[in-house]
Amino acid sequence: MNRRHDIDALRVLAFGLLILYHLGMLYVGPAEDWTFHLKSSYLADWLKYPMLASNFWRMDLLFLISGMAVHFLRGRLSLPRLAWKRTVRLMLPLLFGMAVVVPIQPYVQGVDNGLVAPGFGQFLLRYWTGGPWPRGAFDGWNFGVTWNHLWYLPYVWNFTLLLIVLLPVLESGGGQRVIAAIHRLRGGPLLVLPALPLLGWHPLLAARFPQNHAVIGDWYAHASYATVFFYGYAIGTHPALWNELARLRHRSLSVALCCFAGFVLMDQLHGAFDMSAGTMNLYHLGMRALRFFYAWNMIAAVLGWGHQYLNRPFRWLPYAREAVFPWYILHQSVMLALAYWLIPLKLGAVLEPTLMLLGTVGGCALLHEFVIRRTPWLRPLFGLDAKPRALPTHPSLIEQAQGA
Numbered sequence: 001m002n003r004r005h006d007i008d009a010l011r012v013l014a015f016g017l018l019i020l021y022h023l024g025m026l027y028v029g030p031a032e033d034w035t036f037h038l039k040s041s042y043l044a045d046w047l048k049y050p051m052l053a054s055n056f057w058r059m060d061l062l063f064l065i066s067g068m069a070v071h072f073l074r075g076r077l078s079l080p081r082l083a084w085k086r087t088v089r090l091m092l093p094l095l096f097g098m099a100v101v102v103p104i105q106p107y108v109q110g111v112d113n114g115l116v117a118p119g120f121g122q123f124l125l126r127y128w129t130g131g132p133w134p135r136g137a138f139d140g141w142n143f144g145v146t147w148n149h150l151w152y153l154p155y156v157w158n159f160t161l162l163l164i165v166l167l168p169v170l171e172s173g174g175g176q177r178v179i180a181a182i183h184r185l186r187g188g189p190l191l192v193l194p195a196l197p198l199l200g201w202h203p204l205l206a207a208r209f210p211q212n213h214a215v216i217g218d219w220y221a222h223a224s225y226a227t228v229f230f231y232g233y234a235i236g237t238h239p240a241l242w243n244e245l246a247r248l249r250h251r252s253l254s255v256a257l258c259c260f261a262g263f264v265l266m267d268q269l270h271g272a273f274d275m276s277a278g279t280m281n282l283y284h285l286g287m288r289a290l291r292f293f294y295a296w297n298m299i300a301a302v303l304g305w306g307h308q309y310l311n312r313p314f315r316w317l318p319y320a321r322e323a324v325f326p327w328y329i330l331h332q333s334v335m336l337a338l339a340y341w342l343i344p345l346k347l348g349a350v351l352e353p354t355l356m357l358l359g360t361v362g363g364c365a366l367l368h369e370f371v372i373r374r375t376p377w378l379r380p381l382f383g384l385d386a387k388p389r390a391l392p393t394h395p396s397l398i399e400q401a402q403g404a
Contacts, residue, residue, distance in 0.1 A: 004237060006311035007068060010302065012320045014061050017054055019331045022149065023360060024051050026339055027353060037109040037139060037148070038339050042349040049264055056260075057295040059152070060198075060228045061302060066156045067232025070163055079164050086160045089383055094153040096381040097329050098145055103127050104333050105148050106138035108340040113137060143214070149332040151213035155222075158215070159229040170233075182234045183241050190244060191252055195296035197227050202288055228299075242307050249304030252297045259294035263287055325383035326372050327364045334363035 025036040028051050029043030073082055107123045110116025115137040116123060130144030140146030147154070169175050185193065205220035212218050235241060245252075266287050275283060338359045342352055372382050380386050 003313075004311060005313055005317060006306045006309075007065065008317055008321050009310040009314065010061070010306045011065050012317070012324050014058065014065065015324045015328050017058050018062070018328070019335075019360065019364075021051065021054055021058060022332055023335060023353070023357060026335075026356065037105055037336055038112055038343065040339070040343050040352060041346065042352060044349075053260060056291055057298045059225065060295060061299050062152065063156065063159070063225045064228045064232035064235075064299065067159070067163070067229040067234075068236060069232075070160055071233045071236040074167070079167060083161060083164050086157065088380070090153045090157045090160075092380055093325070093329055093383045094147060094150055094157075097150045097153075098147050099128065101329055101333050102146060102148050102150060105336050106140070106146055108336050109138040110141075112340070140214075150329065151215075154215055155225060156229075158222075159226050162226070163230070163233060179234045182231075183238045185241070186244055187248070190241075191248065191255060191297055191300055192293070194231060195292050198224055198296065199289060199292040201227070202292070242303070245300055245304035246308045247304070249301055249308060252304060253301040256294050256297035256301055259290045259297065263290040263294060266290070322373065322384060323365075323368050326368045329382055330364045330367055331360060334367070335360040338363070 024047055025034060026038060026040045027042060027044055028034045028047040029045045031039050031043060034048075034051070070082070070086075073085065077085065103124055104120070106127065107116060107120055110123070110133070111118055113136065115134040127145060131141070132144065133141040135141065138146065139148065163170075170179065201220060201223040205223055209217060209219040209221075211221045213221070266283070270283070270287075335356065338356060342355060342359075345352075347355065372378055373384065373388060376386050376388075379388070
């Protein structure tokens with residue numbers, strides 16, 4: 001089986017972007033539009049568009065890569081073994097994370113809101129027994145406990161099990177014809193057609209089912225993320241399609257940048273002119289179209305450029321592949337604990353975010369290197385094998401999928 005270092009590298013870089021995005025949530029303004037567990041006093045409205053530029057596609061890319069993981073593992077595992085392996089890999093870190101890693105987040109948010117009494121030990125005992133909590137104490141207060149940023153894990157697990165149920169259909173003659181049609185996409189259709197379902201879900205579901213990351217009732221998120229998850233499974237490692245993505249990398253990036261520039265311009269002009277209801281609806285439709293064509297073309301550009309330049313055995317990649325899942329689980333708790341301590345010090349609009357970035361990266365690095373990866377019983381709780389393996393110079397696709 002060919003080894004695909006680019007997919008591994010893209011997964012690492014995508015989670016790195018996620019960490020930077022969550023750090024940006026502390027500082028992007030206005031606060032009423034960009035709510036977060038904590039907010040710094042040094043808010044910057046100009047961060048809105050850089051944040052949107054990644055927000056429109058970063059999670060879609062992660063779900064697409066997760067769909068690829070099912071494709072990789074399907075080649076060597078039966079369906080029951082595949083379901084069990086993904087359940088252990090995803091749900092064990094979720095349960096441990098909710099019980100041990102995440103609680104500092106609702107604690108600092110609740111204390112900052114004035115709705116939770118200081119004292120982490122007392123909070124933790126109450127949290128472990130499910131509350132109850134004052135209304136609005138923290139995100140997820142009504143459930144008693146919360147998974148906060150770990151919401152991605154149960155969604156991937158749900159999509160994986162759904163895909164496993166559908167695999168007999170997808171592997172039938174009709175299903176293979178659908179996947180073959182995706183593999184045959186070239187040129188403009190490859191940059192346009194996959195965006196249409198994503199665009200279509202928005203008017204059908206977004207207003208009725210706003211994203212809540214709670215699984216229940218989150219139908220717009222389910223439809224959108226399940227679509228790109230299926231794209232990942234369908235794309236797999238088909239060489240001709242990947243070569244086409246690499247060939248189109250300049251075009252897809254250009255289309256993405258033009259679409260985002262158009263979106264920003266329309267957003268800036270919004271409200272500058274008196275429009276009838278019908279014209280306003282067309283205006284909003286145009287903004288949505290630009291958003292979703294930007295998102296898909298940006299994903300296509302990332303895949304194409306990554307395949308062109310990242311498909312090689314970088315020395316840092318095996319270590320980063322192992323580190324990325326623990327870092328994902330840890331980063332927001334480390335960041336918010338640090339922010340709870342730093343924000344009241346009023347260190348300035350440069351020093352504070354600098355220390356936040358260094359502290360978050362340093363905290364994740366130290367905890368992973370000196371605690372998690374060296375403790376056999378702790379490793380599976382962070383999505384790693386119980387026994388550390390010698391990090392290979394050339395990880396196979398199967399090894400990549402097991403860590404996905």
